[in-house]
Every structure is written in structure tokens, then in C-alpha cells.
Amino acid sequence: xxxxxxxxxxxxxxxxxxxxxxxxxxxxxxxxxxxxxxxxxxxxxxxxxxxxxxxxxxxxxxxxxxxxxxxxxxxxxxxxxxxxxxxxxxxxxxxxxxxxxxxxxxxxxxxxxxxxxxxxxxxxxxxxxxxxxxxxxxxxxxxxxxxxxxxxxxxxxxxxxxxxxxxxxxxxxx
Ligand SMILES: [Zn+2]
Numbered sequence: 001x002x003x004x005x006x007x008x009x010x011x012x013x014x015x016x017x018x019x020x021x022x023x024x025x026x027x028x029x030x031x032x033x034x035x036x037x038x039x040x041x042x043x044x045x046x047x048x049x050x051x052x053x054x055x056x057x058x059x060x061x062x063x064x065x066x067x068x069x070x071x072x073x074x075x076x077x078x079x080x081x082x083x084x085x086x087x088x089x090x091x092x093x094x095x096x097x098x099x100x101x102x103x104x105x106x107x108x109x110x111x112x113x114x115x116x117x118x119x120x121x122x123x124x125x126x127x128x129x130x131x132x133x134x135x136x137x138x139x140x141x142x143x144x145x146x147x148x149x150x151x152x153x154x155x156x157x158x159x160x161x162x163x164x165x166x167x168x169x170x171x172x173x174x
Contacts, residue, residue, distance in 0.1 A: 005030070007022060007024070007126060008026065008030070008125065008126050008127040008130075009125050009126075009127060010125060010126055011122055011124065011125055012068070012118070012120075012124045012125060012126055012128070012129055013066075013099060013118075013120035013121075013124065015055070015126065016055035016066055016068050016099070017055075017057075017066060019055060019057070020053070020054075020055045021053070021054050021055065022051075022052065022053045022054075022126070023051075023052045024050075024051055024052075025048050025049070025050055025051075026048065026049045026051065026130070027046045027047070027048050027049075028041060028046055028047040028048070028049065028074065028076065029046060030127075031049060031074075031127075031130070031131055031134065032131075033131045033135060034049075034074070034076070034091075034131055034134045034135060037078075037135060037138060038076040038077060038078055038089070039076070039077040039078060039079065039086055041076075041077070047074055047075055047076055048074075049072055049073070049074035049130070049134070050072070050073055050074075051070065051071060051072035051073070051093075051130060052069075052070070052071045052072075053068060053069070053070050053071075053126060053129075053130075054068065054069045055067065055068045056068075056069070065098055065099075066098070066099040067096060067097065067098050067099070067115070068096075068097045068099075068118075068129075069095070069096050069097075070093055070094075070095055070097070070129060070130065070133055071093060071094050072091070072092070072093040072130060072133065072134060073090070073091065073092050073093070074090075074091045074134060075088060075089070075090050075091070076088075076089050076091060077089065078138070078139075078142040079142060080142055080143050080144045080147060081141050081142055081143055082143050082144065082147050083144065083147035083148065083149050085144075085147070085148070085149065087142060087143075087144050089138065089139065089142055091134050091137040091138060092137060093133040093134060093136075093137050095115075095116055095133060096114075096115045096116070097115060097116045097117070097118045097129075098113070098115045098116070098117055098118070099117075099118050099119065099120060100117050100118070100119055101119065102119045102120075103119045105117075105119065106118065106119050
């Protein structure tokens with residue numbers, strides 16, 4: 001299996017300008033911002049994100065519009081905010097982006113078009129775009145359609161934070 005890390009860290013704009021095309025599988029462990037927002041996967045069952053990214057230069061003779069199309073799917077687990085049990089969440093991305101000259105142009109034109117606008121930036125890597133879009137695909141509030149065990153919501157503030165005990169141990173040693 002080919003390693004995908006070098007590609008993920010490439011800056012998106014020059015990659016797309018060069019006619020970049022990718023169809024890849026990336027484990028959740030390599031998508032750290034997404035992993036932080038989801039439940040840690042079972043040891044032997046690392047979710048894998050299947051994704052494709054294609055660039056296209058439209059109207060090459062006139063407008064020279066640089067577009068990218070991202071499709072991605074990833075199955076993760078989040079905590080249901082009603083019953084507090086894990087639930088599977090399917091993240092699906094299918095979005096078109098168009099590069100514009102800069103951030104100001106993006107803000108000015110954003111309301112007038114269906115596609116999403118991007119401006120070239122060194123920090124905008126393939127990985128950054130993929131992670132941004134997966135995070136945007138998450139439900140605002142994860143909830144089962146119908147919970148198996150609807151529980152009354154109990155404030156958990158009374159329970160000591162798991163690290164509080166650790167902190168106590170540490171202090172005791174000093
Ligand atoms: Zn639930």
C-alpha cells in the first residue's frame with residue numbers, strides 16, 4: 001500500500017494548478033482534527049476515509065478558472081447527545097470549489113455563486129481541505145433518530161474529572 005502522507009501535506013493551489021488528481025484511502029488516525037471530534041475507534045477497527053480530489057481548469061483561454069471537486073466518505077462514531085451512547089455517523093462530502101485571487105474576492109463573491117470559493121494560501125493543503133470538509137459534514141448535534149435507551153439528562157459536573165485524581169497523586173509525590 002502506498003503511503004499517502006507526502007501528498008496530503010502538499011499545498012492545494014499549486015497541486016491543482018498542475019492538474020492534480022487523487023483517489024485515496026486515509027485512515028482516521030491521519031486526520032487528527034477529525035479524530036479529535038469523534039470517539040476513539042476500537043483498536044482493530046480503524047475507520048478509513050475514501051476520498052477523491054480532482055482539479056480542473058475551466059475556460060483555459062479566457063477566465064482560467066481553477067476548480068477542485070472533493071468527494072469523501074468516512075464512518076465515525078460520536079456520542080449521542082440525548083442518551084450519551086455511541087452512535088455511528090456517516091460523513092459524506094461532495095463539494096465543488098473555485099479558486100479566486102484572494103480572501104477579499106472570496107468574501108465579495110461568495111453570496112452570488114453555488115460553489116465554494118477558495119483563495120490560495122500556503123496553509124491550505126490537501127489535508128486541510130479534507131479535514132475542514134469532514135468537520136463541516138458532522139451533525140451540529142449528534143443524536144440517534146430514536147434512542148435505544150432514552151435517559152434523563154443528568155448533569156455530570158458532580159463526578160470528579162478523571163484527571164483530577166491523577167493531579168492529586170502527582171501533588172502527593174512532591
Ligand atoms: Zn441516543
